[in-house]
Amino acid sequence: MPVMTFTDIPVSEVDLSDTGFRITGPHHDSEHLKSSISQYGIMVPPLVLRGQDKYIVVSGFRRIEGARHAGLSRITCRVMPAGETLDAAMAAVTENSFSRELTPAELIRATVLLLRFMDAQSIAENATSIFNMPLNSGYINTLARIHALPDPVLDLLDQGQISIKACKHLVSMNAETRAGFLHLFSQIKASSGIQMEIIAWAKEICALEKISVSKLIQESPLGITNGDGTGQGGSRLGHRDMGALGKQFKAFLAQRRFPALTAAKKQAREQIKALELDSGLQLAVPENFEGIIYAMQMEFKNMDEFKTRLNRLAELADLNDFKSLVDR
Amino acid sequence: MINPIRVFMDKDLDQTPEIEYLISKLKPTPEKVADPRPVYDLINQSDDPVGFAKKVLYITRNKGALIRQCPGTSYYTCCDYTILHCGTYCTMDCSYCILQAYFHPPVLQYFAGFDQYTAALDPVFQGDHIVRIGTGEYTDSLIWEPVSLMPGFLVEKFATQDRAILELKTKTVNIDSLLDLDHNRKTILSWSLNTPEMIASQERGTASLSARLKAAAKAVSKGFRVAFHFDPIFLYPGCEGAYEKVVEAIFAHVSPEDVVWISIGTFRFMPHLKSIIEARFPDSTIPYGEFITGLDNKMRYFKPLRIAMYQRLGALFRQLAPGVAVYFCMEDEEVWMKTFGFFPGKPKALAHMLDRAAADRCGLDSRLV
Numbered sequence A: 001m002p003v004m005t006f007t008d009i010p011v012s013e014v015d016l017s018d019t020g021f022r023i024t025g026p027h028h029d030s031e032h033l034k035s036s037i038s039q040y041g042i043m044v045p046p047l048v049l050r051g052q053d054k055y056i057v058v059s060g061f062r063r064i065e066g067a068r069h070a071g072l073s074r075i076t077c078r079v080m081p082a083g084e085t086l087d088a089a090m091a092a093v094t095e096n097s098f099s100r101e102l103t104p105a106e107l108i109r110a111t112v113l114l115l116r117f118m119d120a121q122s123i124a125e126n127a128t129s130i131f132n133m134p135l136n137s138g139y140i141n142t143l144a145r146i147h148a149l150p151d152p153v154l155d156l157l158d159q160g161q162i163s164i165k166a167c168k169h170l171v172s173m174n175a176e177t178r179a180g181f182l183h184l185f186s187q188i189k190a191s192s193g194i195q196m197e198i199i200a201w202a203k204e205i206c207a208l209e210k211i212s213v214s215k216l217i218q219e220s221p222l223g224i225t226n227g228d229g230t231g232q233g234g235s236r237l238g239h240r241d242m243g244a245l246g247k248q249f250k251a252f253l254a255q256r257r258f259p260a261l262t263a264a265k266k267q268a269r270e271q272i273k274a275l276e277l278d279s280g281l282q283l284a285v286p287e288n289f290e291g292i293i294y295a296m297q298m299e300f301k302n303m304d305e306f307k308t309r310l311n312r313l314a315e316l317a318d319l320n321d322f323k324s325l326v327d328r
Numbered sequence B: 001m002i003n004p005i006r007v008f009m010d011k012d013l014d015q016t017p018e019i020e021y022l023i024s025k026l027k028p029t030p031e032k033v034a035d036p037r038p039v040y041d042l043i044n045q046s047d048d049p050v051g052f053a054k055k056v057l058y059i060t061r062n063k064g065a066l067i068r069q070c071p072g073t074s075y076y077t078c079c080d081y082t083i084l085h086c087g088t089y090c091t092m093d094c095s096y097c098i099l100q101a102y103f104h105p106p107v108l109q110y111f112a113g114f115d116q117y118t119a120a121l122d123p124v125f126q127g128d129h130i131v132r133i134g135t136g137e138y139t140d141s142l143i144w145e146p147v148s149l150m151p152g153f154l155v156e157k158f159a160t161q162d163r164a165i166l167e168l169k170t171k172t173v174n175i176d177s178l179l180d181l182d183h184n185r186k187t188i189l190s191w192s193l194n195t196p197e198m199i200a201s202q203e204r205g206t207a208s209l210s211a212r213l214k215a216a217a218k219a220v221s222k223g224f225r226v227a228f229h230f231d232p233i234f235l236y237p238g239c240e241g242a243y244e245k246v247v248e249a250i251f252a253h254v255s256p257e258d259v260v261w262i263s264i265g266t267f268r269f270m271p272h273l274k275s276i277i278e279a280r281f282p283d284s285t286i287p288y289g290e291f292i293t294g295l296d297n298k299m300r301y302f303k304p305l306r307i308a309m310y311q312r313l314g315a316l317f318r319q320l321a322p323g324v325a326v327y328f329c330m331e332d333e334e335v336w337m338k339t340f341g342f343f344p345g346k347p348k349a350l351a352h353m354l355d356r357a358a359a360d361r362c363g364l365d366s367r368l369v
């Protein structure tokens, strides 16, 4: 149990530049917290460790930033004695993980912080008391490997642009491929499942075509952006809808990875559209064109509608578009 | 080739001539075990159990059913094949081999016991219908030939009757000890074929295409009937011409009259095989074809691509070997119709077609077809 004292200290004596114990990301939005501190002051005292001539923040970076912002000159902190670094690390993690669920980037920072003082096995054995959830040593080592990936990875994790699952795949890639994917995920936004699909398809296309991920991205709709991060019209990429870019990129990959299937699906969609079916009639082609059963679903509210739609169905049999769709 | 670094053997196996012969052909002295656990443990300890298991031989008896029906699925048409379960796993190493994912752990097992085989086969030989039996479902039929009397025993056993044929399916050329046996045409020696590029890149440790075809010609010169299996066919740039050349090469080595059947089937796989291939064959791109999930939940090439390939090969077979039974392993009505213009859709129709081919080429009792 770490010994700590409640002490009123000058804000200027807190070293905010030492982020050794920091778990929250720099992008965390703290506007509301700042205005709360301006109005009501700090409710829960931050935790600091006595350093050589300054105090090192263990937990409460944003509160202290908020205090500075509000122009407070002194704040009450919980102060740990100098040298208690293991206890400080443990406190930094537990304070955060028992007050809310850690984000993926926080989980990684917290794990790497603890790995400075203990091995993966010891962390795993105590994970429920430290992280408020079980973690196995293999996973802990994976998190450490993700942390060792080049810089943008934690930023992307902080901003929800890449998932831990996707990062796990990047870990085993060569540096060039990894850099290609990190660049890609800095430009698009997609769910974790779609990120995995994108990684798998892109990797497979590159293996088949013997090209690099960067080359593939260059050839994609994302490649039309200029080297300085602006689009063809000179507008910053950030102004474009990253979600829409993600969808566009996925569609590009699908078309390149499954050209015949994509073309067949597109053709079937066009053929079905050309049939101009009433809203109460729905035609389904065999999934992926593997089976041979087509399905037509008819909805109706009354006899008149039933008869009208039945007549429409009868007419379909003579339509060439319908024949070429079914007799493929 | 069978060249194990460790050999285990059930401690209560009798020292029959079969076992003595086997032991005489193997280098490490067999370690006697009471049950398979030490074998499983040894294999499971390895970083690559799938690769390591190819070097550990376990001699035992088949404690389950020696004769089984091939597991087909309801949607795709199956040929009603019968499996003689005389061993498991393989010493060769094909990237696409389903056996990598089928056994947990995989174990190279030799099921000894001619008495047991006789007891299982005699009722089949007295049955009232034709049976096509193969040993190449859970192992390669002829990896065993250099060390075991089993292939020869089976050839001679099948030679004594006219209701069943034995198919020994292989990617080896291990046929020398069989050539001078009295086989009575009741054994079909069959080869799985692929293009030279695919053999070189995806089939580690197997015989080359030309060696397989030369072996087939040698077998035919000794009166054996032969068969060929284009399974799996891979779709890659230039594959159509490459597979056509293989077909042409077959008939440059053997005459169509000596060929009982030819099966064709494009690559399909259980989804979890993909990660095994990626881990064990990092340079292989075979799992990256244009696959969809089939109605049997296996990954299959998009159907129009399969059909286009089949149509090319079908046309060539019609031209070079119109009398040979060419069939699909696990394809549906649409594929059959668009390739061959007919569909053996009635129950057992495909089986009947193959029984007829076996009766005609191998001299089985045609009244039973």
Ligand code: SF4
Pocket (backbone or CB within 6 Å): B089, B090, B091, B092, B093, B094, B096, B097, B098, B099, B138, B139, B140, B171, B206
């Ligand atoms: S020869 Fe057959 S059994 Fe052996 S590894 Fe290849 S596919 Fe598997």
